[in-house]
Amino acid sequence: QSALTQPRSVSGSPGQSVTISCAGTSSDVGRYDYVSWYQHHPDRAPKLIIRDVDKRPSGVPDRFSASKSGNTASLTISGLQAGDEADYFCYSYAGNYIYVFGTGTKVTVL
């Protein structure tokens, strides 16, 4: 099972919006609505920011939004803040107890 494809890096100025794509296949992202997104700061445990394609867990700011179209999921961070600078990666179930993660995207706040 191949990893989901994400851009290696995206960047934006404070206050701007950035969007991260997560390209999968009809066997994972396209088939299941179990796409999650995680924020990972170095030396910290990854943090769940989106579950079930577009749902924010309690405590996650509404600046984080997500969607899915076909085999590609997307995460948008609006009103970019310095604290948003981190690695972001997606996840999808791929059937038969197979789980795939994205290649990871480094978000840089300029």
Next chain:
Amino acid sequence: QVQLVESGGGVVQPGRSLRLSCAASGFTFIDYAIHWVRQPPGKGLEWVALTSFDGGNHYFADSVKGRFTLSRDNSKNTVFLQMNSLRPEDSGLYFCAKPQHPRYSSTWYMVGVDIWGPGTMVTVSS
């Protein structure tokens, strides 16, 4: 506070073994499966293994099948990942993580995880 803490990582020669532990607290441990996920240096995340809530069912990525085994001690809220015949490509930061849904949910094995540990580093090198 819901928490997972990994331990047992270190430097080991190729072909040798290592056992990682994942200690849980703050939730009803027996209600949840536990995943292991790793991140090789400079690379993305790779799912490694999953143990069911009772340890009765285990699932592994093809890359570790036959070399890694899982066990859990629900009396001690701990999951163990036994890694044998280690290879340099097994190097990385190993995380344990808890699924979003408990065993009572029909989707417990499909949903992503919500709580991760900070990870423990494994380096396989001669």
